[in-house]
Amino acid sequence: MAQSNKVSFSMHGVGVSGGIAIGNAHLVTNALVEVVHYQIPKKALVAEIIRFEKALERVRQDLQAVREQLPANAPAELDAFINTHLMILSDKHLSEEPKAIIEQELCNAEWALKQQMQELVAQFELIEDEYLRERKQDVVQVVERIIKVLLGHPSEAVRPDESAQILVAYDVSPADAIQFKHHHFAAFITDVGGATSHTAILARSLSIPSIVALHRARDLIRDGELIIVDGNHGIVIVNPDKDTLAEYRLRQEEWELEQQKLKRLKLTKAVTLDGVEVELHANIEVPADVAKAKAVGASGIGLYRTEFLFMNRREMPDEEEQFAAYRTVAETMKGMAVTIRTLDLGADKQMNPDAARSCTNPALGLRAIRLCLSEPQIFHTQLRAILRASHYGKIKILIPMLSSLFELRQTVTHLERAKESLRAENIPFDEEIKLGGMIEIPAAAINAEAFARELDFLSIGTNDLIQYSLAIDRTDDSVSHLYKPAHPAVLKLIEMTIKAGNKLGKPVSVCGEMAGDLHFTRLLLSMGLRQFSMHPSHVLTIKRQVLQTELEAIIPLTRKIMNAYDIDKIEPLLEKLNQ
Ligand code: PEP
Ligand code: MG
Numbered sequence: 001m002a003q004s005n006k007v008s009f010s011m012h013g014v015g016v017s018g019g020i021a022i023g024n025a026h027l028v029t030n031a032l033v034e035v036v037h038y039q040i041p042k043k044a045l046v047a048e049i050i051r052f053e054k055a056l057e058r059v060r061q062d063l064q065a066v067r068e069q070l071p072a073n074a075p076a077e078l079d080a081f082i083n084t085h086l087m088i089l090s091d092k093h094l095s096e097e098p099k100a101i102i103e104q105e106l107c108n109a110e111w112a113l114k115q116q117m118q119e120l121v122a123q124f125e126l127i128e129d130e131y132l133r134e135r136k137q138d139v140v141q142v143v144e145r146i147i148k149v150l151l152g153h154p155s156e157a158v159r160p161d162e163s164a165q166i167l168v169a170y171d172v173s174p175a176d177a178i179q180f181k182h183h184h185f186a187a188f189i190t191d192v193g194g195a196t197s198h199t200a201i202l203a204r205s206l207s208i209p210s211i212v213a214l215h216r217a218r219d220l221i222r223d224g225e226l227i228i229v230d231g232n233h234g235i236v237i238v239n240p241d242k243d244t245l246a247e248y249r250l251r252q253e254e255w256e257l258e259q260q261k262l263k264r265l266k267l268t269k270a271v272t273l274d275g276v277e278v279e280l281h282a283n284i285e286v287p288a289d290v291a292k293a294k295a296v297g298a299s300g301i302g303l304y305r306t307e308f309l310f311m312n313r314r315e316m317p318d319e320e321e322q323f324a325a326y327r328t329v330a331e332t333m334k335g336m337a338v339t340i341r342t343l344d345l346g347a348d349k350q351m352n353p354d355a356a357r358s359c360t361n362p363a364l365g366l367r368a369i370r371l372c373l374s375e376p377q378i379f380h381t382q383l384r385a386i387l388r389a390s391h392y393g394k395i396k397i398l399i400p401m402l403s404s405l406f407e408l409r410q411t412v413t414h415l416e417r418a419k420e421s422l423r424a425e426n427i428p429f430d431e432e433i434k435l436g437g438m439i440e441i442p443a444a445a446i447n448a449e450a451f452a453r454e455l456d457f458l459s460i461g462t463n464d465l466i467q468y469s470l471a472i473d474r475t476d477d478s479v480s481h482l483y484k485p486a487h488p489a490v491l492k493l494i495e496m497t498i499k500a501g502n503k504l505g506k507p508v509s510v511c512g513e514m515a516g517d518l519h520f521t522r523l524l525l526s527m528g529l530r531q532f533s534m535h536p537s538h539v540l541t542i543k544r545q546v547l548q549t550e551l552e553a554i555i556p557l558t559r560k561i562m563n564a565y566d567i568d569k570i571e572p573l574l575e576k577l578n579q
Contacts, residue, residue, distance in 0.1 A: 006225065006239040013189065013214035015234035017203040018537065019259075020252040021187035022245070023164030025238075027223045028172075035147060037111045045106065049099050052109035055149040060089055062145070076288035081138075088142045093120055110150045117143040128362055131311060137171050137192065166227050170218045187211075187229040189236055191218050207537075211236060262540035266297035270543045272525065273550040280543055281337070281533035283511060287325050290332045292536040297543075300337035302533020303398070303459065303511040304329060306382070307345045316378060322385035330393025337394050339436070339459070339511075339533070340386050343378070344368045344400040363464075363473060368401035373410050383418035390430035398459055402437045402444050408454055411435075440464035440512070445493035448500035452508075458501045459533070462512030466490050485514050486570050495527045495562065502528045509533050521545040522577050526558035545578075 040048050067082045088094060094116065101112035117139060124136035164186035171192050187209040203210030209231030221227065221238055228237040228248045232255075237244060270278040281302030282293035286309070293301060309317050309325055317325075330338050346367020372379035389395055399411055415435065422429050439445050440461030452458055462485060467474045469490050472483045484490070494510070501508035509531035514520050516534030521542055524532070532542060554577060561573045 008237070008239040008241055008244075009220070010238070011214050011217060011220070011236045013211040013217075013234050013236065015209075015211050015231045017208060017210040018232045019187075019207075019209035020231065020248060020255050021164060021166060021209045021229045022248060022252060023166045023186045023227065025168045025221045025223060025225045025227050026165045026185070027218065027221065028167060028169040035110045035114050035151075036108075038108050040102075040106050040108060042106060045103060048102055048109055051150065052098060052102065052113070055109070055146050056089065056095055058149045059142070059145045060086065063089070076286060084138055085142050088139055089146075094139070094142065094146075110147050113143055113146060113150075141171060166229055168217055168221050168227075187231065189214055189217050189227075189229055191215055262544060265540050265543050265547070266295075268297075268543065268547070270299075270546045272546055273548070274552055276525070276551055277530070278525070278546050279509070279531040280539050280546070281339070281509065281511075281531065282536045282539060283533055284329070284536075287328045287332070289536065290329055293539075294332070296536050296539040298536060298539050300339070300533075301329065301333060302337075302339050302509050302515075302531065304338060304340045305344065306341060307343050310343065310345055316381075319381045319385045319388075322382060323388045326386055326389035326395065327392045330389050330395050333393055335394055337396060339396045339398050340389075341398040341400055341438070342369070342382055342386070343372055346371045363467065369399050369407055369411060370401065373407060373414075376414065379414055380418055380421075383415055384422060387418055387422055387429040387433065388427055390433050391428045395430065396434040396436060396457070398436045398438060400438045400461070401440060401464070402451065403441045404443070405447075405450055405454065408437060408451065412454075438464075438511075439497045440468070442469050442493055445497045448497040449504065452500045452504040452506045455506065457507040457509070458497060460494055460497050460508065460510045460512065462490070462494065462510055462514040465493060465512065469493060484567055485517070485520065486574060487567055488565050488570060491523070491562065491570070494524070498524075498528045507531060516542060518542065518545055519574055519578060522549050522554055523558055523561060523574065525549060525551060526554055527562075 063082055063086050067079065067086075070078060070082075094113075098109065098112040098116045101107065101115055102109055105112065120139050121136045124133055124139070127133045165184075167185045167188035169188065169190050171190050172188055185208065188203065189211045191214050192212065203212075209229045211229060211231060211234050214236060217236065221236075225239055226245075228235075228240055228245070230236070230248070230251075237248070240248065270280050272278070279299050279302075281300040282289075282296070282298035283303040283305070284290060284293060284301055285305050290301070304326075306322075306326075309322065326338075326340055329340075344367070346362075346365060366374060372382075383397075386395060386397055397415070399408070402408055402411075412435070419429065419431075434456035436457035436459055437444070437451050437455045438461045439448055439451065439458050440463070442465065444451060445460075445465060448458065463474060466472065466483060466485055466487070470482060470484065470487060472479050474483070494514075498508050508529065509515075510524060510529055511533040513534075514524070515532040516538030518541055521532075522545070525546070534542065557573060557577050561570055561577065564570045564573065
């Protein structure tokens with residue numbers, strides 16, 4: 001295990017799934033890099049095209065086989081990923097156009113396919129929407145599969161599992177990841193991928209430590225080298241020295257022990273040491289996430305991001321499809337609150353590439369409720385679907401991105417219209433359904449009292465609230481160091497909103513990432529927050545923090561924090577508050 005003759009170094013990426021893994025690097029070859037260009041004689045043209053078609057067919061069979069072998073408990077996303085790849089494979093851009101290139105250029109199939117892929121990727125690059133832009137990776141992954149078959153690569157052989165293996169790849173396709181699951185990789189790290197890439201989504205559902213966006217891991221790490229993956233902090237340490245290794249083994253044991261211990265809190269009520277009860281809800285993106293919310297004992301769904309149902313497809317989901325999804329969530333939660341947020345789709349989160357419109361300032365454009373109000377039919381369909389589902393559970397409606405009372409009143413009019421239409425058809429729904437608004441624009445936070453007066457509840461979207469308060473694009477890597485949840489202005493806006501809700505007796509929750517960030521739990525509690533909604537994986541950690549908090553005792557320190565105007569003073573005080 002001595003690594004002394006090897007160079008030790010570390011790399012930083014984006015941690016997308018927590019935990020620590022220590023093991024040997026297993027490098028995945030990059031078939032694309034190996035493609036060479038050669039001319040084929042005219043008489044070999046037909047044979048070359050047949051070779052290409054056979055490769056397509058082989059990949060189709062492989063993908064179908066992977067889909068059929070999915071374990072019963074595999075996350076629903078996996079099936080969707082494979083379907084997407086099968087669709088890409090059948091698309092004429094990949095299945096037909098390379099043949100035309102072979103014919104025109106009399107070149108080998110691999111080269112034609114790679115040319116076509118580069119063309120498609122260039123088109124994807126022009127898409128503003130980050131989520132859709134990242135879908136270019138799906139195209140690359142499918143092409144890579146075809147090229148591997150053309151080049152005669154066997155599928156990635158995995159060594160016998162004598163020690164923990166860490167997958168190091170340029171990117172990981174979902175279909176490959178399923179096989180990795182069978183081979184029990186301890187972690188995976190990739191050069192590309194953002195927090196919303198398929199790889200990231202998948203990593204979370206596989207629950208293994210993972211880091212994306214390492215940029216050069218595939219080049220710098222050699223096969224078999226010992227590496228540490230700290231998914232909590234997005235750090236990879238290659239060839240660690242003895243002390244570092246010992247330190248991380250300890251941290252790994254502590255992390256695993258902690259996860260085990262946390263599980264025991266599943267059924268414990270979240271109550272502070274001085275008896276204040278707190279609701280810990282879960283955020284979900286698709287109905288299948290409800291299982292994760294229930295596994296950690298979340299007492300409700302505080303944010304159901306419905307836009308995921310609308311993405312990565314060409315047709316809008318109709319009322320029936322939406323109704324089925326919302327009803328499933330409501331029924332599975334068995335009477336616990338399910339907060340369904342209406343579409344937060346728009347300039348930066350489009351349904352598909354064709355819908356992407358060029359927009360000078362996507363985050364400030366026609367998105368969320370603004371889009372819904374300008375497309376009343378889409379909004380009406382969704383409101384009807386949510387209302388119908390409300391008959392089957394305890395559903396609440398949440399409106400994203402409200403900036404003015406005018407928008408709120410227009411929304412209420414639409415809601416009333418949807419209710420009327422259902423009444424006219426004798427379709428049952430919850431007549432008492434609650435309507436809430438996201439407070440995620442500074443104007444709404446400053447004017448929170450007005451919103452609290454007209455709404456049943458408020459939910460603070462700190463992700464956007466920080467983005468808009470500090471003028472930091474959430475999706476832009478180059479300014480991410482300036483994205484500061486502890487900025488005094490942000491803290492004041494959150495406090496104002498909580499106080500406005502409490503004053504008017506309207507429940508307030510936080511559903512942005514801050515709700516699942518341990519550093520802020522005590523501060524938010526001291527501001528009067530009693531409802532937190534977060535990714536299911538954070539629920540138990542936050543619950544433990546609540547259980548270990550005595551509100552009375554933290555008043556002096558939290559006052560100091562709220563009176564500070566300098567983030568450099570706030571951060572150490574926050575550390576102290578959490579000791
Ligand atoms: C937020 O902005 O904090 C939020 C919860 O919504 P989203 O992350 O979906 O924009
Ligand atoms: Mg938001």
